[in-house]
Amino acid sequence: MLAEIITIGDEILIGQIIDSNSAFIGKELNKIGVDVLQITSIRDDKQDILNALAQAEKRVDIVILTGGLGPTKDDITKHTICTYFDDELIQDTKVLRHIEKLFEKYISTPISDINRQQALVPSRSTVLMNLYGTAPGMWIEQNDKVFVSMPGVPYEMKGLMKNEVLPRLQKRFDRPHIIHKTVLTYGMGESAIAAKIEDWEDNLPSFIKLAYLPNLGSVRLRLSGRGTDKKLLEDTIENRIEGLHDIIGEIIVGYEEDEKIEVRIGQLLIKNGKTISVAESCTGGKIAQSFTSNAGSSAYFNGGVVTYATQSKIDVLGVDSDIIEKYTVTSAEVAETMAATVKEKFKSDYAIATTGNAGPTKGDGDVEVGTVFIAIATPEKVFSEKFVFGNSRERTIGKAVAKSFELLLLELKDAHN
Amino acid sequence: MLAEIITIGDEILIGQIIDSNSAFIGKELNKIGVDVLQITSIRDDKQDILNALAQAEKRVDIVILTGGLGPTKDDITKHTICTYFDDELIQDTKVLRHIEKLFEKYISTPISDINRQQALVPSRSTVLMNLYGTAPGMWIEQNDKVFVSMPGVPYEMKGLMKNEVLPRLQKRFDRPHIIHKTVLTYGMGESAIAAKIEDWEDNLPSFIKLAYLPNLGSVRLRLSGRGTDKKLLEDTIENRIEGLHDIIGEIIVGYEEDEKIEVRIGQLLIKNGKTISVAESCTGGKIAQSFTSNAGSSAYFNGGVVTYATQSKIDVLGVDSDIIEKYTVTSAEVAETMAATVKEKFKSDYAIATTGNAGPTKGDGDVEVGTVFIAIATPEKVFSEKFVFGNSRERTIGKAVAKSFELLLLELKDAHN
Numbered sequence: 001m002l003a004e005i006i007t008i009g010d011e012i013l014i015g016q017i018i019d020s021n022s023a024f025i026g027k028e029l030n031k032i033g034v035d036v037l038q039i040t041s042i043r044d045d046k047q048d049i050l051n052a053l054a055q056a057e058k059r060v061d062i063v064i065l066t067g068g069l070g071p072t073k074d075d076i077t078k079h080t081i082c083t084y085f086d087d088e089l090i091q092d093t094k095v096l097r098h099i100e101k102l103f104e105k106y107i108s109t110p111i112s113d114i115n116r117q118q119a120l121v122p123s124r125s126t127v128l129m130n131l132y133g134t135a136p137g138m139w140i141e142q143n144d145k146v147f148v149s150m151p152g153v154p155y156e157m158k159g160l161m162k163n164e165v166l167p168r169l170q171k172r173f174d175r176p177h178i179i180h181k182t183v184l185t186y187g188m189g190e191s192a193i194a195a196k197i198e199d200w201e202d203n204l205p206s207f208i209k210l211a212y213l214p215n216l217g218s219v220r221l222r223l224s225g226r227g228t229d230k231k232l233l234e235d236t237i238e239n240r241i242e243g244l245h246d247i248i249g250e251i252i253v254g255y256e257e258d259e260k261i262e263v264r265i266g267q268l269l270i271k272n273g274k275t276i277s278v279a280e281s282c283t284g285g286k287i288a289q290s291f292t293s294n295a296g297s298s299a300y301f302n303g304g305v306v307t308y309a310t311q312s313k314i315d316v317l318g319v320d321s322d323i324i325e326k327y328t329v330t331s332a333e334v335a336e337t338m339a340a341t342v343k344e345k346f347k348s349d350y351a352i353a354t355t356g357n358a359g360p361t362k363g364d365g366d367v368e369v370g371t372v373f374i375a376i377a378t379p380e381k382v383f384s385e386k387f388v389f390g391n392s393r394e395r396t397i398g399k400a401v402a403k404s405f406e407l408l409l410l411e412l413k414d415a416h417n
Numbered sequence: 418m419l420a421e422i423i424t425i426g427d428e429i430l431i432g433q434i435i436d437s438n439s440a441f442i443g444k445e446l447n448k449i450g451v452d453v454l455q456i457t458s459i460r461d462d463k464q465d466i467l468n469a470l471a472q473a474e475k476r477v478d479i480v481i482l483t484g485g486l487g488p489t490k491d492d493i494t495k496h497t498i499c500t501y502f503d504d505e506l507i508q509d510t511k512v513l514r515h516i517e518k519l520f521e522k523y524i525s526t527p528i529s530d531i532n533r534q535q536a537l538v539p540s541r542s543t544v545l546m547n548l549y550g551t552a553p554g555m556w557i558e559q560n561d562k563v564f565v566s567m568p569g570v571p572y573e574m575k576g577l578m579k580n581e582v583l584p585r586l587q588k589r590f591d592r593p594h595i596i597h598k599t600v601l602t603y604g605m606g607e608s609a610i611a612a613k614i615e616d617w618e619d620n621l622p623s624f625i626k627l628a629y630l631p632n633l634g635s636v637r638l639r640l641s642g643r644g645t646d647k648k649l650l651e652d653t654i655e656n657r658i659e660g661l662h663d664i665i666g667e668i669i670v671g672y673e674e675d676e677k678i679e680v681r682i683g684q685l686l687i688k689n690g691k692t693i694s695v696a697e698s699c700t701g702g703k704i705a706q707s708f709t710s711n712a713g714s715s716a717y718f719n720g721g722v723v724t725y726a727t728q729s730k731i732d733v734l735g736v737d738s739d740i741i742e743k744y745t746v747t748s749a750e751v752a753e754t755m756a757a758t759v760k761e762k763f764k765s766d767y768a769i770a771t772t773g774n775a776g777p778t779k780g781d782g783d784v785e786v787g788t789v790f791i792a793i794a795t796p797e798k799v800f801s802e803k804f805v806f807g808n809s810r811e812r813t814i815g816k817a818v819a820k821s822f823e824l825l826l827l828e829l830k831d832a833h834n
Contacts, residue, residue, distance in 0.1 A: 305733070392572050
């Protein structure tokens with residue numbers, strides 16, 4: 001089963017928004033054994049949409065469209081679908097009632113004709129009810145192929161995928177089994193790993209594929225198996241991962257699929273009944289935000305301070321101004337004092353602290369742009385490491401966050417294994 | 418001038434990563450007057466890459482490829498490019514020396530043959546030096562069309578675009594003028610705006626396009642003009658925006674292109690010599706992180722606290738436990754106390770505080786999931802508002818951050834206009 005995702009909207013092509021919908025749809029389709037062959041993003045242009053539909057229909061079995069279903073004039077998907085399928089728009093009374101209800105309940109402005117027009121759907125389509133918005137989803141079949149059109153608003157699209165599209169696709173098509181397993185590694189580069197596991201990789205059976213997914217200091221190795229015998233797939237992948245462990249076990253920090261390192265840290269903290277707090281300077285709240293973006297983080301994340309200005313390190317965190325004067329604000333001593341102090345203030349068992357300069361200018365300190373000191377406080381000790389991450393501000397912040405998690409995870413692994 | 422972006426990598430199609438490269442490339446091309454007609458994401462598959470290249474060559478003048486240039490076996494772009502252009506790989510000594518230098522300077526593992534192979538490039542290509550990594554960019558011309566291949570690592574690709582690709586494209590092609598101007602509105606929905614400005618929109622000249630870009634409580638209205646007469650474009654857009662101001666002036670909060678609201682806040686704070694700090698509970702550091710992700714934020718952002726656990730609001734921020742007991746932790750009183758306290762602690766002029774429950778469970782408080790109180794402290798006053806954002810954790814956090822910025826911006830506009 002092959003699918004193509006077509007995302008429609010000028011705002012994608014001029015880069016005003018990042019197309020995160022396709023990633024979500026790709027991941028969900030993949031889970032039910034549907035392969036995405038291509039993602040195509042095109043403008044709000046009738047001819048472009050018609051061309052994309054025609055080409056996708058040649059390539060794949062399932063075409064998923066998002067975008068261009070809003071109430072305004074620049075959204076033309078619905079009309080173009082009618083042209084493509086030689087169909088006409090008719091009013092769906094159930095959708096109309098749903099729109100009227102949404103307006104009554106949540107929207108202060110009065111309902112308009114523009115809003116009511118969202119209840120118009122191609123006569124051949126099966127309506128997919130959008131619980132979270134006014135634009136309905138549509139399902140159309142032609143020549144044994146399925147076409148689905150959904151609004152581009154992410155949470156509306158996600159609701160439609162989960163409630164309507166995925167269950168209907170599972171009913172409609174037979175699919176092979178697909179199993180992914182991802183091995184999370186830290187501390188070794190992509191090519192060094194590749195050299196070490198070359199023989200292992202060459203000996204993988206043809207139905208298992210390996211991919212390297214590097215990201216700021218970590219490399220995920222993803223094994224994907226595909227076939228009709230689910231047990232064989234699972235056993236083979238399990239067995240090959242054991243082999244991998246024999247070769248590079250020391251850099252493997254986790255196994256679960258799609259696992260973020262901060263989630264893994266959270267699991268270890270919860271398992272051991274420990275808590276953490278953070279004191280951030282150059283990372284500016286990104287470590288705290290990484291923890292708290294995960295549901296359930298309140299079980300282990302006590303909180304943190306973002307002491308961005310030097311004075312705030314003294315006023316808020318209580319770092320001794322003599323230490324700052326003696327060692328400068330970007331120093332091992334200040335990082336370690338920040339970690340120890342925040343740990344105490346938040347009554348946590350562990351703490352992370354960062355101080356550095358992400359650039360672009362030298363700022364309060366006098367260190368090279370890209371220099372970051374990361375300190376870790378554990379129940380037993382406080383230590384720090386110095387890093388120089390280079391000239392890109394975004395990259396320095398990202399790398400500092402990743403390195404902080406890496407250092408902490410190694411401590412947690414040591415402490416509790 | 419039309420361009421197509423082709424991003425290569427299984428990890429995009431199975432949704433393991435979000436393709437943010439295309440948005441960056443699209444935005445940069447657009448700025449120099451190159452229109453992106455299509456973004457195509459495909460698998461690491463030789464035939465798929467060949468097909469995509471052939472189709473793109475028919476459609477556009479410029480084809481930009483990213484991805485598949487890593488040192489490992491699953492990266493096949495370079496070999497496929499050779500097939501497509503009937504070319505062969507040769508070693509580029511300048512690139513080889515660059516790779517060896519990077520290894521000497523930054524990488525602890527010894528250089529391997531796999532690393533050295535990254536210095537192989539198609540003989541017909543012009544090498545684009547990648548200052549931030551080992552895989553070079555490549556520029557190939559054929560039948561008056563330009564093909565560019567870059568690595569998929571975002572900061573490497575960004576460096577290549579800025580240093581090499583954009584300057585070369587500007588030299589190579591004549592382009593029309595493109596001008597975008599974006600009007601940032603807050604507090605009215607997309608369809609309500611559309612109804613209000615219908616006549617205005619109908620009367621836009623054909624060389625000006627309007628797009629609605631809704632995002633968490635704000636709607637951006639983007640006017641795009643294209644033509645050979647730059648002055649006419651600028652004057653017309655200016656004039657039409659004045660007309661827009663007459664109709665919906667009360668919801669317009671900013672004008673600049675692509676402007677993030679936190680950047681606009683930063684500009685107003687700097688202009689008036691004021692500073693800000695934040696106290697975050699449910700937003701978990703995202704407000705601090707939004708400010709600090711922008712270069713220059715240390716001029717106005719003093720810092721913040723993430724008091725995630727209830728106890729930390731008392732211990733760290735000094736919120737009176739009686740207030741929490743009397744009004745509960747998710748209350749206007751606690752939000753306002755947090756704002757006033759953090760403002761004082763960080764010696765700032767303004768402060769934002771959030772307290773609420775982003776879900777999925779009820780947590781410390783006993784309010785409905787999705788309830789958030791946002792407090793703003795100004796030099797003159799402290800006030801708060803209550804919001805109920807619904808069941809999605811991600812959306813509640815996002816909306817709370819957006820609403821915080823909206824409330825603050827209105828204060829700054831009032832204070833300094």
